Amino acid sequence: MTKHFCSLAIRYAAVLFTAGFLLVSCTNEPPPTPKDLAQEAIIPRPVSLEATGSSFRLTEKTKIYVQAIYPDLEQLGQELADMLNPATGLEISVKKTDKVPGAGHIYLALVGDEAGLGQEGYQLEITEKQLTLTANQSAGIFYGIQTLRQLLPASIELGEKQEGPWEIASGTIVDYPSYRHRGAMLDVARHFFSVEDVKRYIDLIALYKMNVLHLHLSDDQGWRIEIKSWPRLTEIGGSTKVGGGEGGFYTQEQYKDIVQYAADHYITIIPEIDMPGHTNAALASYAELNCDGQARKLYTGTEVGFSTFCTAKDTVYAFIDDVFRELAALTPGPYLHIGGDESHVTPMEDYIPFINRVQDIVAAHGKEVAGWDEIANAEMRPGTAVQLWAGTENAKMGVEKGAMLIMSPASKAYIDMKYDSTTELGLSWAGYIEVDTGYIWDPAAMAAAEGVDKNAILGVEAPLWTETVTNIKELEYMTFPRIPGIAEIGWTPPALRQWDEYKQRLGRQKARFEALGVNYYASPKVPWAE
């Protein structure tokens, strides 16, 4: 509008003054709209936020400047531009620089050892004139960009030009996570999820600053990762799924693609091969893994606890060594997850030496062990992560033996549980988990109740088991809107987490969920904002 007026005025003036020069000031943008940063609905809620009542506007002149010396910043700057340009219709470009840019621009910078920000924290300094995002490391810049996304209207998520103006409330945000492990788990064994589906899930959890995706790659019903030295695992073990029909698996190339895509979103993949129980798919693929030397039939039901590797056979350990060697080579992250849950037909006197030996194998491949809480019955190597799901006693025992905890208490964090009795998908053995139930808990308080110190907690993880979840739309329905709550529990200190306040912020995600095409559950517990 202003621009249009200016160009008309120039033309008119040019007619009047055919000779000579003219000074017309056409740089007058409308003043910044007053905005209150404290009223923005950011999830996870930032650790500290100070509003200054004005705003920074994106215009045709805005550029993203990044410090020239850090190549990661140029990449992140480009991602920010790619996030902003489609919906704003602007052509914001990225420029490398050696100095702080002038007014009107966005500036991304690594600032070295800024007190308190840690490896993943960031600071956003937003004035009318400039938007500066700083961090110690590039992960912090990535998380600052996720906050920026949420400071813009939900229409920023759309792929085509939308009506502006594009203004970001002014003030300062200093923000960093409570826990270093903020994860989701996806069971791709009961039902297989394609590379595209997994990438979509990565996109969605990255928005809420999660940094771990644990993939449950094998179970009774399916083996989902190519192991070149044991090809029948996928050929036979990967052929079906719960309920029967075609299964699926990732080739190693596809798996690498997932790992890279996750890394680009500052997410580490933790691969899980469940053992000695939950192994029917492998037992059906190779007869020699069974004590009786007989291959099992493929299984497409949903019972648990009936299968076991033959823990007395050397072949089994040679097999596990091959599997973890290949998997370690595909895994940049520190952990290999060995499962270890519900081995109901493996006597404890076999289970313990088995878990000990498997831990040695994982260590020999340069990785640390993660496992479900039952593994705490075995010896614990330093660096082992015990994932609490049902056995608080196990978790406590694990910590006493020197392990760290990943908190996935089924009654709170299992997003395969139904929301209420009317939810069609999901299970209910751990109870119904409405959105409030899934939010109102604190990992440290829960651990403290067992006498476990907060410092033993690595973080939180929300598992989605997929006995009943068959495709990405169903995945979204079970995870949204519970997963943003788990992300907030992992990020935001407990003193800043109150359901009554959170539910307002969550309700205001509606437009964003819709812009992102997320098939969310419109819980009656949440005041969804129109």
Ligand code: NGO
């Ligand atoms: C349990 C079991 C899984 C099921 C899940 C269903 C663990 C660690 N083992 O959790 O096999 O799929 O419950 O909620």
